[in-house]
Amino acid sequence: MNDNPKTRGRRSSRTSLAPALAQTFLIALSGSGAMAQAQGNSIVALRTANSGSTIEIVIHSDEPFLRSEIPVLRIGKQEIILSGPAEDGSLYTRIFYLSREQFRNAKSGDRVIFQYGSGEGERQRDFGTLDKTKLTSSAPGGGG
Numbered sequence: 001m002n003d004n005p006k007t008r009g010r011r012s013s014r015t016s017l018a019p020a021l022a023q024t025f026l027i028a029l030s031g032s033g034a035m036a037q038a039q040g041n042s043i044v045a046l047r048t049a050n051s052g053s054t055i056e057i058v059i060h061s062d063e064p065f066l067r068s069e070i071p072v073l074r075i076g077k078q079e080i081i082l083s084g085p086a087e088d089g090s091l092y093t094r095i096f097y098l099s100r101e102q103f104r105n106a107k108s109g110d111r112v113i114f115q116y117g118s119g120e121g122e123r124q125r126d127f128g129t130l131d132k133t134k135l136t137s138s139a140p141g142g143g144g
Helices: 010-032 100-105
Strands: 042-049 054-060 071-075 078-080 083-085 093-099 111-116 124-129
Touching: 042 124, 054 071, 054 100, 054 111, 071 093, 078 093, 078 100, 093 100
Parallel strands: none
Antiparallel strands: 042 054, 054 093, 071 078, 071 111, 083 093, 111 124
């Protein structure tokens, strides 16, 4: 035990400060990457709507979609900007609408990236790759 009143608390304060500094460093490091790969990012649905004239891609993230900038879904080299909120109002889910032509131009295996604004976004969320074989039909009268 340290009985010197001038140094008594130093070791314990350094020890208790270390985990806080490590956590701050990890938070700063994870937020500084060009591509945030949160474990909760996923494509939850790929379906036809409007009698097949539109394809809906429904994405879900652990991070809410809250910013006032234009949400953009990049599929390969394409930028999809037509989107809307989740049917249930969830801030963690967003629906993007592709024309038949946009869907035809997309390829299975293309990266699916979410960002705010067009071009190279400053912070992107990775949703994995597109699998066109997962396309399903909406129920008659259902979907955007």
